[in-house]
Amino acid sequence: MTEESGWPQTDGSTVVTSVSESGASEDNGTAGTAVTAGCAGNDANTIADEAAAQIERLRSSIDNIDMAIVAMLAQRFEVTRQVGQWKARAGFDAYDPQREDAQLARMTQLAHDTGLDPHIARQYLHFVADAAKERHRSIAREIADE
Numbered sequence: 814m815t816e817e818s819g820w821p822q823t824d825g826s827t828v829v830t831s832v833s834e835s836g837a838s839e840d841n842g843t844a845g846t847a848v849t850a851g852c853a854g855n856d857a858n859t860i861a862d863e864a865a866a867q868i869e870r871l872r873s874s875i876d877n878i879d880m881a882i883v884a885m886l887a888q889r890f891e892v893t894r895q896v897g898q899w900k901a902r903a904g905f906d907a908y909d910p911q912r913e914d915a916q917l918a919r920m921t922q923l924a925h926d927t928g929l930d931p932h933i934a935r936q937y938l939h940f941v942a943d944a945a946k947e948r949h950r951s952i953a954r955e956i957a958d959e
């Protein structure tokens with residue numbers, strides 16, 4: 814049996830981020846072994862078919878995760894755009910090192926807690942914060958030109 818889990822949405826739907834086999838997968842394994850017993854060629858085919866099916870299933874999970882990440886990134890850049898407008902109006906610098914230090918510490922901890930390589934979490938933060946600051950500077954130039 815296949816079990817899906819993911820992120821609940823406000824409309825009651827779920828963004829499926831993980832699909833796992835339960836119980837039935839052991840049955841499938843047994844059936845597969847029985848059918849291909851004693852024939853290396855068939856074994857190879859069965860493994861290739863199983864691998865192709867599993868990869869397709871996992872890739873659909875990857876596609877859902879990527880779509881959720883991109884949708885959330887769009888929201889993040891909308892919020893940082895608003896921060897940029899306020900900074901530009903007030904004449905604040907785009908770069909806030911204290912804020913970024915606090916974010917880095919929180920993301921590094923989260924990475925440890927969730928089993929993600931902390932280097933990836935830090936790369937992510939640098940990437941989005943650098944892009945946000947670039948946009949802040951361009952907003953500041955636009956406001957200065959008005």
Ligand SMILES: C=C(O[C@@H]1C=C(C(=O)O)C=C[C@H]1O)C(=O)O
Nearest residue numbers: 893896907908909912941942945
């Ligand atoms: C968005 C801001 O501006 C910059 C970008 C940040 C970010 O993308 O998280 C964090 C700090 C600032 O260097 C902010 O100050 O909140």
